[in-house]
Amino acid sequence: MSTTWNEATSMTASPITEQHPPGDFDPWRVREDFPIFRQRIRGKPLVYLDNAASTHKPQVVIDAVSRFYGEEYSNIHRGVHYLSQQATDLYEDARRTVRQFLNAKHDEEIIFVRGTTEAINLVAQTFGRMNIGEGDEVLISAIEHHANIVPWQMICKEKGASLKVIPMDQHGDLKLEQFEAMITDRTRLVSLVHVSNALGTVNPVKEMIATAHRHGVPVFIDGAQSVQHLPVDVQDLDCDFFAMSGHKIYGPTGIGVLYGKKALLEDMPPYQGGGDMILSVTFEHTVYNDIPYKFEAGTPNIAGAIGLAAALKYFQGHDITALAAHEERLLHHATENLRNIDEVRLIGTAKQKASVLSFTLCAVHPHDIGTILDQHGIAIRAGHHCAQPVMQHFGIPATARASFSFYNTMEDVDALVHAIHSVLEVFS
Amino acid sequence: MDELRDLYQEIILDHNKNPQNFHKLVDADFTLEGFNPLCGDHYTFYLKLDGETIEDIGFEGSGCAISKASASLMSSILKGKRKEEAEHLFSLFTDIVTGKIDPAEHIEELGKLAAFAGVADFPVRVKCATLPWHTMHGALQGKQDNITTE
Ligand SMILES: Cc1ncc(COP(=O)(O)O)c(C=O)c1O
Numbered sequence: 001m002s003t004t005w006n007e008a009t010s011m012t013a014s015p016i017t018e019q020h021p022p023g024d025f026d027p028w029r030v031r032e033d034f035p036i037f038r039q040r041i042r043g044k045p046l047v048y049l050d051n052a053a054s055t056h057k058p059q060v061v062i063d064a065v066s067r068f069y070g071e072e073y074s075n076i077h078r079g080v081h082y083l084s085q086q087a088t089d090l091y092e093d094a095r096r097t098v099r100q101f102l103n104a105k106h107d108e109e110i111i112f113v114r115g116t117t118e119a120i121n122l123v124a125q126t127f128g129r130m131n132i133g134e135g136d137e138v139l140i141s142a143i144e145h146h147a148n149i150v151p152w153q154m155i156c157k158e159k160g161a162s163l164k165v166i167p168m169d170q171h172g173d174l175k176l177e178q179f180e181a182m183i184t185d186r187t188r189l190v191s192l193v194h195v196s197n198a199l200g201t202v203n204p205v206k207e208m209i210a211t212a213h214r215h216g217v218p219v220f221i222d223g224a225q226s227v228q229h230l231p232v233d234v235q236d237l238d239c240d241f242f243a244m245s246g247h248k249i250y251g252p253t254g255i256g257v258l259y260g261k262k263a264l265l266e267d268m269p270p271y272q273g274g275g276d277m278i279l280s281v282t283f284e285h286t287v288y289n290d291i292p293y294k295f296e297a298g299t300p301n302i303a304g305a306i307g308l309a310a311a312l313k314y315f316q317g318h319d320i321t322a323l324a325a326h327e328e329r330l331l332h333h334a335t336e337n338l339r340n341i342d343e344v345r346l347i348g349t350a351k352q353k354a355s356v357l358s359f360t361l362c363a364v365h366p367h368d369i370g371t372i373l374d375q376h377g378i379a380i381r382a383g384h385h386c387a388q389p390v391m392q393h394f395g396i397p398a399t400a401r402a403s404f405s406f407y408n409t410m411e412d413v414d415a416l417v418h419a420i421h422s423v424l425e426v427f428s
Numbered sequence: 429m430d431e432l433r434d435l436y437q438e439i440i441l442d443h444n445k446n447p448q449n450f451h452k453l454v455d456a457d458f459t460l461e462g463f464n465p466l467c468g469d470h471y472t473f474y475l476k477l478d479g480e481t482i483e484d485i486g487f488e489g490s491g492c493a494i495s496k497a498s499a500s501l502m503s504s505i506l507k508g509k510r511k512e513e514a515e516h517l518f519s520l521f522t523d524i525v526t527g528k529i530d531p532a533e534h535i536e537e538l539g540k541l542a543a544f545a546g547v548a549d550f551p552v553r554v555k556c557a558t559l560p561w562h563t564m565h566g567a568l569q570g571k572q573d574n575i576t577t578e
Contacts, residue, residue: 363445364493365467365490365491365492365493366467366492367467367469367491367492367494367553367556368436368492368493368494371432371435371550371552371553372432372436375431375432382467383466383467383468384467384468391468397467397468397469397470397490397491398467398468426432426436426441427436427441427493
């Protein structure tokens with residue numbers, strides 16, 4: 001299929017009229033769903049390659065949020081009136097959409113949170129606080145985002161427990177042969193990133209979960225970078241917890257999901273106290289509500305949940321394997337082109353990768369790369385990507401990172417490659 | 429792309445490639461580290477004073493072209509300057525790169541530092557240019573804690 005793509009397509013080809021191979025996935029059509037691409041940045045068409053940081057929103061998501069505020073809005077779970085019931089229905093429908101998207105068994109296993117960061121903190125402060133004691137261990141990996149390091153560090157420090165780290169090799173693959181031996185009878189939880197935001201590494205989490213379970217240890221999966229690239233089925237993975245962020249899968253900011261197995265969630269103490277998370281309150285005693293409400297204190301991000309549901313429906317409206325294949329082609333095309341530039345060092349060459357390409361240029365700091373690319377209308381990320389231990393592993397302060405979505409085109413990649421050459425020219 | 433040329437002036441690229449005073453001072457009176465957490469710029473500055481005069485200045489570390497060239501130019505310009513002159517240049521430099529004042533009116537005072545005027549068009553890069561100056565300023569004030577730009 002990939003042979004039908006003309007990899008030498010001229011950069012000056014007119015974008016919208018670009019011919020695409022019939023029957024193949026067509027990013028140009030998808031782009032029409034995203035109003036952001038109608039504008040020009042610094043007089044140039046937007047080449048947005050910062051999708052691992054956040055993705056753009058299709059019109060259907062913007063419309064769903066706007067319709068909710070304009071026509072359907074009210075608080076939920078509290079009113080007897082028409083609008084409140086309607087808003088409650090939409091919010092609970094959104095929960096069902098997420099359940100179905102992740103293939104969770106029960107709706108109440110889906111808890112709406114602000115994002116992956118909050119999901120991890122929630123579990124650290126509830127499950128962690130309850131189960132981690134002095135001398136216990138939490139096991140994470142060397143390629144975690146700070147969001148999957150710091151919350152565990154905090155609870156470990158408080159409890160006198162220790163944080164252990166599965167090492168990685170020079171490609172950015174975890175040293176799996178060491179994983180099982182690192183699980184001890186003091187390990188209370190394994191928490192792993194599914195797809196690394198800094199390196200693109202796809203961890204073999206299903207096998208790792210099975211290994212941990214053989215030792216009776218539950219597993220938390222940080223899915224912030226996975227759900228938008230690969231099909232995820234939490235029952236098939238058999239993870240105990242799973243977290244995702246709406247804004248990275250074409251949904252709004254400020255909304256995310258914590259999935260937890262029902263029995264675990266039911267046993268956990270609440271995270272925050274307040275309205276909605278209670279059944280009854282007296283000054284002496286409070287009876288907590290059932291899951292998921294026990295974990296959703298206060299008025300939640302109702303519009304966010306509705307927007308997220310619209311995003312997931314939009315995403316699922318496509319053939320996910322075709323999207324993935326297209327992203328794979330983009331990654332391949334970019335990787336091959338960058339490999340051919342002598343000054344480029346690719347950071348993260350794992351066996352299985354999502355469409356994230358981190359690199360450094362000999363003698364040019366990533367920050368300078370980012371500035372020059374920006375002048376070409378190309379948005380990439382330059383920095384440590386909230387993964388400083390990963391940078392330390394590779395002995396670098398930062399990388400430049402291009403991360404692709406299905407709405408990116410081969411021309412976007414060509415523009416990136418062209419602009420990298422002009423960075424080298426400036427610094428020659 | 430003219431802005432790019434204004435930002436990455438020849439003199440900035442030269443100092444990035446061949447930074448001056450890029451070494452440790454073993455007998456420094458003040459040593460202070462400066463960080464830019466956002467992009468990982470990280471330098472250590474060494475100052476040696478003779479009374480009120482900066483006798484020698486050196487730095488080590490790594491970072492982007494703007495921060496390294498800024499550190500290099502700062503170090504060569506401040507050598508032999510009195511503390512109060514250094515502090516004056518610090519505030520002048522900050523005002524130039526944040527676009528608060530017109531460099532054309534201070535050409536003489538600025539000398540080679542005028543090369544950084546283009547930074548004003550790149551707000552996210554201002555911290556890169558000012559990091560060395562903030563650190564130097566902190567050192568002169570006798571600060572012990574690392575300087576960060578956040
Ligand atoms: C792997 C990973 N985990 C966690 C997060 C945190 O997500 P959020 O900022 O949406 O809470 C991110 C976001 O960059 C991420 O890439």
